[in-house]
Amino acid sequence: DQQVKQNSPSLSVQEGRISILNCDYTNSMFDYFLWYKKYPAEGPTFLISISSIKDKNEDGRFTVFLNKSAKHLSLHIVPSQPGDSAVYFCAASDGGSQGNLIFGKGTKLSVKP
């Protein structure tokens, strides 16, 4: 049973517009959420994270929103750039000393010039 779900396998956006990537989770014990970006032939790269005590975290063009009641988080990229084209993975952790992450299947973002 998937605990972290990214229901959109792909998303296409025009350069300069907003990209919104969505992620849903089922485990209410998750208290830390991360987004990773992955280019072909490379490992995932950490992008931005949010703790469950917050509902928003912003870093430059990237903002992550967390809605705990809906068990939903989203990543907003504004403005989108062609270099943002990659696969984006949502990940969650229930903290503690283990720290292993549960990943979604990813959303492939294509930003068209």
Add this chain to the structure above:
Amino acid sequence: DSGVTQTPKHLITATGQRVTLRCSPRSGDLSVYWYQQSLDQGLQFLIQYYNGEERAKGNILERFSAQQFPDLHSELNLSSLELGDSALYFCASSAPQGVWDNEQFFGPGTRLTVL
């Protein structure tokens, strides 16, 4: 460059064989994680080591095993390989306990092809 290195980059082998994947974590990181990414799948957590000790186990098959050595590098051993084991295997490392403990830094991966 994340600072995490993995060797080899590519590995092609036959069913029934055994292979060893190697990972060197970022300098100073004590935790090492192994993940498997099959076609069209997300990253599946396999196992975590912390300072030489097994810390957590995910969906790791009994045919697979791992260890972390005193110099903190880690090896993932895959035996009795099957076609379905073909995948990308990623290693990640993270800093010691603290607020950044959950941020993991990934290596470039090893692509395993079982023929």
